[in-house]
Amino acid sequence: MSVTIKDIARLANVSHTTVSRALNDSPLINEDTKLKIKAIAKQLKYTPNISAKSLVLHRSYNIGLFFSTLNTGTSAGFFYDVVRGVNGVIKDRYKLIVKGIDDYKEYGTVTKKSFDGIIVMSQSSDDNRFIRHAMDQQIPLVVLNREIKYGAVTNILSDDLRGARNIVKYLIDQGHRAIAIIEGKRGFQSAQDRKEGYLQALRHSSIPVKPEFEVIGNYDMESGYQAMHHLLVQPRLPSAVFCSNDEMAVGAIKAILEKGLKVPDDLSIVGFDDNIVSAFVTPALTTVRRPIEKVSREGASRLVDLIDNDEAPKEALYMNTELIIRQSVKKLDRGDSDIS
Amino acid sequence: MSVTIKDIARLANVSHTTVSRALNDSPLINEDTKLKIKAIAKQLKYTPNISAKSLVLHRSYNIGLFFSTLNTGTSAGFFYDVVRGVNGVIKDRYKLIVKGIDDYKEYGTVTKKSFDGIIVMSQSSDDNRFIRHAMDQQIPLVVLNREIKYGAVTNILSDDLRGARNIVKYLIDQGHRAIAIIEGKRGFQSAQDRKEGYLQALRHSSIPVKPEFEVIGNYDMESGYQAMHHLLVQPRLPSAVFCSNDEMAVGAIKAILEKGLKVPDDLSIVGFDDNIVSAFVTPALTTVRRPIEKVSREGASRLVDLIDNDEAPKEALYMNTELIIRQSVKKLDRGDSDIS
DNA sequence: CTGAAAGCGCTAACAG
DNA sequence: CTGTTAGCGCTTTCAG
Numbered sequence: 001m002s003v004t005i006k007d008i009a010r011l012a013n014v015s016h017t018t019v020s021r022a023l024n025d026s027p028l029i030n031e032d033t034k035l036k037i038k039a040i041a042k043q044l045k046y047t048p049n050i051s052a053k054s055l056v057l058h059r060s061y062n063i064g065l066f067f068s069t070l071n072t073g074t075s076a077g078f079f080y081d082v083v084r085g086v087n088g089v090i091k092d093r094y095k096l097i098v099k100g101i102d103d104y105k106e107y108g109t110v111t112k113k114s115f116d117g118i119i120v121m122s123q124s125s126d127d128n129r130f131i132r133h134a135m136d137q138q139i140p141l142v143v144l145n146r147e148i149k150y151g152a153v154t155n156i157l158s159d160d161l162r163g164a165r166n167i168v169k170y171l172i173d174q175g176h177r178a179i180a181i182i183e184g185k186r187g188f189q190s191a192q193d194r195k196e197g198y199l200q201a202l203r204h205s206s207i208p209v210k211p212e213f214e215v216i217g218n219y220d221m222e223s224g225y226q227a228m229h230h231l232l233v234q235p236r237l238p239s240a241v242f243c244s245n246d247e248m249a250v251g252a253i254k255a256i257l258e259k260g261l262k263v264p265d266d267l268s269i270v271g272f273d274d275n276i277v278s279a280f281v282t283p284a285l286t287t288v289r290r291p292i293e294k295v296s297r298e299g300a301s302r303l304v305d306l307i308d309n310d311e312a313p314k315e316a317l318y319m320n321t322e323l324i325i326r327q328s329v330k331k332l333d334r335g336d337s338d339i340s
Numbered sequence: 341m342s343v344t345i346k347d348i349a350r351l352a353n354v355s356h357t358t359v360s361r362a363l364n365d366s367p368l369i370n371e372d373t374k375l376k377i378k379a380i381a382k383q384l385k386y387t388p389n390i391s392a393k394s395l396v397l398h399r400s401y402n403i404g405l406f407f408s409t410l411n412t413g414t415s416a417g418f419f420y421d422v423v424r425g426v427n428g429v430i431k432d433r434y435k436l437i438v439k440g441i442d443d444y445k446e447y448g449t450v451t452k453k454s455f456d457g458i459i460v461m462s463q464s465s466d467d468n469r470f471i472r473h474a475m476d477q478q479i480p481l482v483v484l485n486r487e488i489k490y491g492a493v494t495n496i497l498s499d500d501l502r503g504a505r506n507i508v509k510y511l512i513d514q515g516h517r518a519i520a521i522i523e524g525k526r527g528f529q530s531a532q533d534r535k536e537g538y539l540q541a542l543r544h545s546s547i548p549v550k551p552e553f554e555v556i557g558n559y560d561m562e563s564g565y566q567a568m569h570h571l572l573v574q575p576r577l578p579s580a581v582f583c584s585n586d587e588m589a590v591g592a593i594k595a596i597l598e599k600g601l602k603v604p605d606d607l608s609i610v611g612f613d614d615n616i617v618s619a620f621v622t623p624a625l626t627t628v629r630r631p632i633e634k635v636s637r638e639g640a641s642r643l644v645d646l647i648d649n650d651e652a653p654k655e656a657l658y659m660n661t662e663l664i665i666r667q668s669v670k671k672l673d674r675g676d677s678d679i680s
Numbered sequence: 681c682t683g684a685a686a687g688c689g690c691t692a693a694c695a696g
Numbered sequence: 697c698t699g700t701t702a703g704c705g706c707t708t709t710c711a712g
Contacts, residue, residue, distance in 0.1 A: 002451070004689055015699045020691060030697060047448045051394035052689035055704050060391065062435070070424050076616065079423070080416035083438060087410055092444050095402070095454075097435045098423060104432050108387045111342070114435075221620045254620045276416065277617060280561045280594045344705055355683045360707060370681060392705035395688050686709080695700080 003044045011044075012037050023048070054113070063094040063303065064115045066130065068123040070100035073185040073219050075247045077275040078292060082121055082144075085296025090304065101126075107133045115139055117303045121296075122146040123188040140306040142299045146189045147316065154306060155316040156299045160190050160272075163288040163321030164197025164242070165204075167270050170286075170323060171240045172205050175332030176268060180213035180238035182227040182248050188219075194244045194272060213238055217248045224248025228255035239268060239332060246271035246278040249285055249328075264330035274324050284326035291319050343384045351384075352377050363388070394453070403434040403643065404455045406470065408463040410440035413525040413559050415587045417615040418632060422461055422484075425636025430644065441466075447473045455479055457643045461636075462486040463528045480646040482639045486529045487656065494646065495656040496639045500530050500612075503628040503661030504537025504582070505544075507610050510626075510663060511580045512545050515672030516608065520553035520578035522567040522588050528559075534584045534612060553578055557588045564588025568595035579608060579672060586611035586618040589625055589668075604670035614664050624666035631659050 005023070009016040014033065022029045022037040023046075040046075054060050065086055067074055087096050094116065101120075104110070107130060110118075117140040120131055127146070134141045135151055142154045171179055181198045184191025195214075202209055215230050217223035224243055231238065232255060243249035249271035253263050263269050263283055271278055274289035298317065305312045345363070349356040354373065362369045362377040363386075380386075394400050405426055407414055427436050434456065441460075444450070447470060450458075457480040460471055467486070474481045475491055482494045511519055521538045524531030535554075542549055555570050557563035564583055571578065572595060583589035589611035593603050603609050603623055611618055614629035638657065645652045 002453070006689080016689090017691080017700080018698060020689095021698090024691085028697060033697085047451050049395070049689050050449070050451075050454050051391045051400065052704090053691085054391035055389070055395055055689080055706090056691050058704090062437075070427055076417045076420035079420050080414075083419070083423075084410050087438070087440070087443065092439075092449065095437045096439065097402075098427070098438045099432075099436065100427070103427065108385075109390070109432065111387055111390075113342070114390050221616060225620065250617070250620050254622060257622045276561060277590070280565065280590050281621070282594060282597045346705080356705090357684080357707080358682060360705095361682090364707085368681060373681085389705050392688090393707085395690090395705080396707050398688090681712105683712080684710090686707105688706090688708105690704090691702105692704105693700105693702085696698085 002049075003046045004049070005046075008037060008040050008044065008046060011040050058113065060114050060116055061094050062097055062115050063090055063300075064097045064099065064110070064118040066099050066101050066118060066120045068100070068121070068127050068188075069102045071102075073123065073188060075219055075245065075275070077247070077277065078273070081292040082296045085293040086119060086300040089297050089300040093304075101130045104130075110134065110137070110139075112137050112139050117141070117307045119144060119296075119299055119303055122148075123185070123190060125189065126187065140303060142303045142306070144295055144299045152314040154299070154302045154314045156295050156302070156319065157316060158290045158295060158319045158321050160193040160290070160321070161197040161200070163290065163323075164194040164244075164272065165201045166197075166321075166323050167272070167286070167288050168198050168201035168242055169204070170325070171242065171268065171270065171329065172201060172207070174268070174329055176240040177207055178213070178236070178238040178240070179207070180215070180231055180241045182224055182231075182241060182243045182252060183214065183216045184244035184248075185218040186216060191219075191244055198242055212236070217244065219245050219247060221247045221251035221254075224251025225255045226251070228252035232256070232259050237267070240329065241267065241269050243269060243271045246273045246275040246285060246287055249287070250277060250281055253281060253328075264328050268329040270329060279326070283328045286326045286328045287324050289322040289324050291321075295319055342389075343386045344389070345386075348377060348380050348384060348386060351380050398453065400454050400456055401434050402437055402455050403430055403640075404437045404439065404450070404458040406439050406441050406458060406460045408440070408461070408467050408528075409442045411442075413463065413528060415559055415585065415615070417587070417617065418613070421632040422636045425633040426459060426640040429637050429640040433644075441470045444470075450474065450477070450479075452477050452479050457481070457647045459484060459636075459639050459643055462488075463525075463530060465529065466527065480643060482643045482646070484635055484639045492654040494639075494642050494654045496635050496642070496659065497656060498630045498635060498659045498661050500533040500630070500661070501537040501540070503630065503663075504534040504584075504612065505541045506537075506661075506663050507612070507626070507628050508538050508541035508582055509544070510665070511582065511608065511610065511669065512541060512547070514608070514669055516580040517547055518553070518576070518578040518580070519547070520555065520571055520581045522564055522571075522581060522583045522592060523554065523556045524584035524588075525558040526556060531559075531584055538582055552576070557584065559585050559587060561587045561591035561594075564591025565595045566591075568592035572596070572599050577607070580669065581607065581609050583609060583611045586613045586615035586625060586627055589627070590617060590621055593621060593668075604668050608669040610669060619666070623668045626666045626668045627664050629662040629664050631661075635659055
């Protein structure tokens with residue numbers, strides 16, 4: 001079978017303990033023997049048995065990255081950015097395990113023994129059971145994207161409510177009054193926050209909220225397309241639509257163009273996230289940049305700290321969003337804010 | 341600390357051996373004692389220590405999914421589809437570890453002990469070193485997307501060359517003669533195959549290949565945009581452009597529209613992959629569907645078989661691509677196949 | 681059907 | 697500075 005420290009010990013004429021220490025750079029070991037042992041190890045292509053190490057060190061070298069779900073509601077661009085962000089900081093120090101929370105029926109296998117730490121990209125309060133489980137198991141934990149109010153957790157967030165409020169306010173500033181919303185996936189916190197930002201902006205400008213201007217999507221392109229269709233068959237059209245993410249905006253634009261209308265001439269569209277795609281659709285999308293990769297990176301690096309140091313501070317950290325103005329909004333003169 | 345089989349043994353008045361057997365449903369154990377033991381285990385919320393199990397069983401319950409790189413050249417949609425495809429079949433039976441091969445400087449930690457099996461989504465021959473390593477370690481292995489000629493490997497592929505040839509042939513059938521190509525990332529096998537398909541189609545119809553119609557991209561939208569720009573400033577424009585993937589096609593369309601030209605009226609565009617986005621751009625993209633999720637799923641399920649059964653057959657399996665005709669190609673009358 | 685004993689590969693006291 | 701010994705939690709002979 002594969003080579004172990006005992007094999008090395010035999011060849012080096014030392015005890016396997018000495019080998020263990022040498023390989024771990026213990027200061028207790030004489031430099032010369034260290035060198036000798038390391039040389040033999042390299043020559044034999046020794047690689048430590050991680051299971052054995054784990055067993056005695058209580059460390060698995062695994063970091064779990066859990067999404068609420070890997071299916072509907074998680075867009076490709078989002079997923080990619082998160083994995084890349086996290087992976088970029090843990091490199092080859094840990095193995096990155098990617099899972100959907102909904103892949104599990106029960107969380108028995110999610111233990112401190114199998115995960116040195118866990119990052120949850122949390123979308124919905126359905127995740128609370130899982131998060132509580134991780135806390136109960138005392139697994140170092142970072143929750144991204146959704147505020148956790150119970151217990152002390154490191155929490156990295158973007159202020160979606162404010163971002164949404166800002167972009168809707170921007171629409172209002174451009175003269176829009178009839179502003180519809182395509183909402184995100186039902187049950188997702190982000191969907192709720194963005195909706196609330198939308199509402200606040202309207203209220204702030206004393207624009208009445210019209211139920212017929214609220215349509216629900218689920219964050220994918222198809223749902224944006226459907227939702228826009230829905231809006232387009234109504235007697236009264238909005239002059240602008242706030243899509244709760246960019247992917248839905250892409251779908252919405254498609255629906256509009258098919259109807260023979262133009263963006264932004266007939267209808268203005270804004271999105272949220274600043275997905276890569278948003279710069280490349282036509283017209284380029286005015287949107288809210290949400291620093292997903294930065295959030296993920298920050299989360300990962302906090303988690304690594306947390307693993308090495310139990311008592312690192314656990315706090316909530318907000319990352320700013322940013323309004324990105326491109327070409328999908330038309331400036332309106334007062335008066336033509338409704339088209340019919 | 342956490343509860344072990346010994347704790348259960350004590351409470352059940354049996355040996356820990358019996359507990360181990362009972363929990364593993366050994367036929368040697370009396371049904372009643374089994375039930376009793378399982379009850380206690382559940383009550384104590386016992387979960388096995390995977391490291392200990394691994395140590396003795398030589399199984400880690402890890403499956404590694406390795407991409408050539410997680411950075412440039414791997415598009416978000418592609419990445420998402422692959423992870424989802426694989427994850428869907430392994431569910432909670434294995435932990436799915438996602439990595440870029442280029443995250444590793446050396447492969448010491450990639451051993452049979454830490455990975456029950458490995459899936460490589462391989463883009464480039466640079467991966468060979470890694471693949472060879474996995475073979476040397478006797479790790480059950482499935483390579484997706486790139487043909488491996490040495491050794492016996494399970495290999496799941498899509499016939500990109502033929503797919504590309506078909507779609508270019510389609511362009512020719514529609515009357516196009518001045519057909520440009522935006523190539524994929526240099527060094528990627530898929531880029532080469534698609535290029536070759538393009539060339540074959542041209543040659544087959546005795547259309548001369550023009551070097552000024554060949555531009556290199558790297559599979560992302562931005563590169564498609566740049567490449568198209570490049571084509572657009574040349575004295576002689578093509579009437580159609582074959583983009584080696586859909587993302588680049590999106591970028592290319594953007595460049596064309598910015599130039600004040602229309603797709604497909606002035607310039608026809610086709611892509612490759614049938615990304616989700618391709619149906620939602622305007623015009624909807626004519627492309628080649630490549631069954632990425634299916635390939636991934638099939639690969640994963642083969643790997644699981646391979647893990648359970650050393651001697652499962654190792655073969656190469658080709659999945660068909662399919663021409664998806666949408667609206668990005670104009671049918672040309674003979675004669676206006678060049679515009680200037 | 682059950683138990684005692686050994687051992688997987690490694691680290692950590694404790695002695696020297 | 698190095699070795700002896702024990703033990704992490706589990707499975708697997710081998711006996712009974």
